[in-house]
Amino acid sequence: MEQSKWDKIVFLETLSDCRLAQYADHVVHVLCMKGCMSFTFQEVRYNVVPGDYVILPNPSLASEFSESDDFDAIIMCPSEPFITSMSIRSNYGIIGHMALLMNPIMKLSAHDCKICTEDLSRIRERLAEDKHLFREEMMGYLLLAHILNLYDIHARSRLERNASERNAELLRRFVELLYHKEYVKSRSLPHYASQLCITPHYLTEVCKKVSGKPATYWIDRFTTYEIARLLRRKEIPLKDIAMQLNFSSLSHLSRYVQRQMGMPPSEYRNRVVDTPLSQSGQRV
Numbered sequence: 001m002e003q004s005k006w007d008k009i010v011f012l013e014t015l016s017d018c019r020l021a022q023y024a025d026h027v028v029h030v031l032c033m034k035g036c037m038s039f040t041f042q043e044v045r046y047n048v049v050p051g052d053y054v055i056l057p058n059p060s061l062a063s064e065f066s067e068s069d070d071f072d073a074i075i076m077c078p079s080e081p082f083i084t085s086m087s088i089r090s091n092y093g094i095i096g097h098m099a100l101l102m103n104p105i106m107k108l109s110a111h112d113c114k115i116c117t118e119d120l121s122r123i124r125e126r127l128a129e130d131k132h133l134f135r136e137e138m139m140g141y142l143l144l145a146h147i148l149n150l151y152d153i154h155a156r157s158r159l160e161r162n163a164s165e166r167n168a169e170l171l172r173r174f175v176e177l178l179y180h181k182e183y184v185k186s187r188s189l190p191h192y193a194s195q196l197c198i199t200p201h202y203l204t205e206v207c208k209k210v211s212g213k214p215a216t217y218w219i220d221r222f223t224t225y226e227i228a229r230l231l232r233r234k235e236i237p238l239k240d241i242a243m244q245l246n247f248s249s250l251s252h253l254s255r256y257v258q259r260q261m262g263m264p265p266s267e268y269r270n271r272v273v274d275t276p277l278s279q280s281g282q283r284v
Contacts, residue, residue, distance in 0.1 A: 012075040015039070023059060023079075027055065040062065058179065091168035178222040183219055193215075200215075203215045227265070238266065
């Protein structure tokens, strides 16, 4: 079922690159009930089985969806602006967001799977009540309850990490810079610290505390993803890729790719273009 008149929350029957392109400003939730699915997310190949809950905070980072013949899942796509409008009183959102950028799959226990199934079924059921006079408010509260359940599930499976309101806002702005491809302008830690009006050391410490990774990890991760995406487009010359990403020269790009990806760009393009990483980080 797809809602055409009210697209703040949309339910899909299946996933595909072209389908998700229609919901670029939505967050994709997939609860696998039967069969299996696989997809590539930031150059890593993930396999999804029953009981897995997938959250893609940015659908543009995912591609190459493949489903088994018996695949069955509840697929919900709430819009990012709608989620933001709910003003959730928790700083856990950015913690979970950064964790999901490293691994978008949560393994659910039978109890947690039951809770999520009931949440999603209830949201889909009430979504059909288009004559409800307070539909938007009702759907917002139902979605909020589900998001808080997801926070609880995710937090219980991770080491305890906290973020003050100030640090949570700082990290939201940092990640937003990366989503808007600030790494094209600069991959320098001081550049991002300056944009956020803090010191490089403070930005690194906040990132480490919340995500377990320093700020440079996130800058390089987004940059490497963009490089790999462009390298897969064989019609683009390497020197043009270097120019697009503001590397001073092709040799500068080559050194960066060698350091981050373990091989020069020409080798990645010619030998690894069709072999994405598995979830464990091994080539498949």
